[in-house]
Each structure stands twice: as C-alpha cells, then as structure tokens.
Amino acid sequence: MKHIAEQFPLLMPATLPPVSIAPVEVTTPAPIKKHHRYGPSRLGYLDECAGFTSRSGTNDAAEEGTTLHERMEEILQLVVKGKAKTAAEGLRMLSARIDFTDEERDYLRFCCVRCDLYISRNPQQILTENEITVSGEDGKMLNHGTLDVAFVWGDVAIIIDFKFGWVPVKHARENLQGRNYALGMFQKILGLRAVGVEFVQPKLGWFSTVSYKRIQMAEMFQRISDVIANAEFVQSNPDKAQPLMKPGVYCQYCSLSGSCAVLSNHRALAASKFNNLPAPVSFKGLELTKPMDIALARYWVDIIEAGVKEIKQRAFEIAELQGGEISCVLPNGEQIVYAVAEKNADRSLGAPIEIAEALKEFLTPEEILGAAELALGKLEPIAKNALVEAAKQRGEKLTKKAAWESVVSTLEANGLLTRPDGKIRFLKRKTRPLVV
DSSP: OOOHHHHOGGGSOSSOOOSOOOOOBOOOOOOOOOOOTTOGGGHHHHHHOTTOOBOOSOOHHHHHHHHHHHHHHHHHHHHHTTSOSSHHHHHHHHHTTSOOOHHHHHHHHHHHHHHHHHHTTOOSEEEEEEEEEEEOTTSOEEEEEEEEEEEEETTEEEEEEEOOSSSOOOOTTTOHHHHHHHHHHHHHSTTOSEEEEEEEEGGGTEEEEEEEEGGGHHHHHHHHHHHHHHHHHHHHOGGGOGGGOOOOGGGGGBTTTTTBHHHHHHHHHHHHHHTTOOOOOOOOSSBOOSHHHHHHHHHHHHHHHTTHHHHHHHHHHHHHHTTSEEEEEOTTSOEEEEEOOOOOOOOOOOOHHHHHHHTTTTSOHHHHHHHOOOOHHHHHHHHHHHHHHHHHHTTOOOOHHHHHHHHHHHHHHTTOOOOOSSOOOOOOOOOOOOOO
C-alpha cells in the first residue's frame, strides 16, 4: 500500500522541510460536549439502517479502546509540548511510568509509527482531541465530533483516527466518519485546500487513507446531511420507517435490537421456514409495542435459538479440522472468519483453611471465610458422600436423600441456610389448545 503522500502529492508541500523537529504550536482542545446523536462515529451505522440507536453504557472492549486513546493523547501531547521529538520517543517516556502489557505497547507503537511519518515533516500545528463541527449555510449545526489527531501544514491537513477494536472498519474511501471529519476541518480552517484522512487499526496491522479537496465540500455535506435526514425521518415517522431500515451485523450495537420491528420480521421469516410454517404477518412501524406482537416475536426467537449451542460446538470442531479457522463471504463481499483462539483459564484458589494459614499475617480466618463463595450445589454431593460413608463405617445404612436432609436441617437450625424473600420471576412457555 502506498503512503498517503505518494498517493496524493497535493497533500504534502512540494519541498519538504528538513526532518528536524521543533516544538509545534500548542492548541487547546475545545470544551468536551456530549456525543451528538448523529455524530461522525455513528454515521456508518445510520447509513446502513436509519433506525440505528446507540446503546448506553460501556463494556470491556470499549473501556480498553478509551484507555488506549487516552494513552495516544498523552504521547502526542509530549510531542506538542516539545518534551519528545517523536511519538515513538513519547511512548518510551510514557512506558517509564506506566506498566503496559506487550499487546498494549505493540498497538501504541503501530499508531506512533503512523504519526511519526507526519511529525517528521514538521507540521505547523498538531491538533489532538479537538472538536469539529459541521454546519449548514444557515449556520445551523448538523453534528459535531472529536478528532483523535490532525496535522496541519498551511493549506493541507491530515487527520488520523485510531480504531482499537478487532472488527475491521470500512476503508477510508467509503468511511462516512472520515468524510464528516474532513468536512469539519474544511469549515474549521478556511484556508485548507486539501484534507487527508487515515484510519489506523493496530490490532489488525492495517490502515487506509483517502484525500478530499475543498471543491468537494458541497457533495460531502449533501451525503452526510442525507444520512442524518433519514435518521430524523425515521424517529419522527415510525409508521413509515421500515423502507429506510435494514438488519445487519450492526444490530448487535443497537439499543432497539430487542424490539426492532424489521429485525423481528427477519427472525419470523427465518423461523417460519425452519418449522415449515406459512409466512408470518409482518410487524409494522419502528418498534414492537403491542403485547401480542412482543409475545409472537419471543416465540420466533425460541425457534431460532434451537440448536444454537450445538452449531457453535460443531463450528469449533470443524474449524480445528480445517487448520484452525473456517470462513464465508457475505453478499456484500465482506469475509467472515471464525478462528480458533486461546486464552488463559481462570485462576482458582485453594481451600479456605489453607489460604487462611498462608495469609495469617495479613488477614484473619474470618476475613478469609467471608470472601469465600460457598455454593449449595457444590456442597451437596460432598456432604452426601461424607455422611453416607460415615454411616457405613458405623455399620449403618443412610440414603443420600436422608443424608442431605440432615445437612439441610443442621444448617437451617444454625441460621446458615436461608432463602431470600420473594420469588425469581421468568417467562415460561406454555401451549394452550386452540379455542374454536
């Protein structure tokens, strides 16, 4: 893959300055705003399905990505403030006080190498975590987002966006997030003639680039505003939403996945074919709200889930026989690969008494036992066998049922076996005969 400067000569000055690093202009990021409902990072999902709605909350993968983004920000700030000449040097300085894992260091190093290609060309500005806004001719804001880093040389800028996940993002040529950022940069710095965008995915060892010219701004704005207009239409007109909605892999990130009418229609169609049933009546609107529709959607899910565990196990077995992976190609050309992977098994502690003895200088036996998790299901077979064996030694006969009843009675008498107040509520499927 050619470097962006080789692909698009207009992105770099005709004569590059010597590769000597001087402290660059420090730019203070704009105040952080709440994520825009139709922000740059969500445009790709909204382009596929105008009903896409981001989930709230976080998860381990998202928190890891946030942490690595923050580390890159710290590294680049060392360069911005003149404390490091390169991002690679900034990483070494940061590593002196942060104990990175080998994987984290590799991911950050990959990003630093990409950044240093531009830092070596002595940019006039390095903008990190800087907010950009896109507005229409009437001055009304269309959306806003935050750049990871942008390098600026006079009338040329290059934006880098770090992606720390395992799922491949679209190539920069097709990526609406990058287009949105480039448009925001053109509006932010009026003297820019060209903006390059580079997406860097260190876990995949991959990056992609694209170049935009100022004369493309109208086309860029129209594309982005169309996506947002469709999303707004769907929210305002749920009864007319379905032509602009389409299920896909992004459904797993959508907060409507449990109630989406279109996704439920696809489940119903798949389930009806599976059971050789007539095609079901389609659900209407954006979300399921009627109790009868929810019950029917739940039934289709029951059918689809049949055999899920078994097919996952079979896929694992076949992958091992095929050299470690199996794959398929979707109609859109995207390749899906299931590869056998390994991870460390969960660590387990020894017996509480032995742990109490080992840690007696630090913790009391009561504190150790207080941290132990006793499970009734694990205690039952141990107690049954112990009592039955003890009875046998005495020449008595004791059934396992009677042994366990004795244990339960003893625990209850000492207040050590209790049942929480209230009941666990769940849905239990029943089938009633047809009423004629």
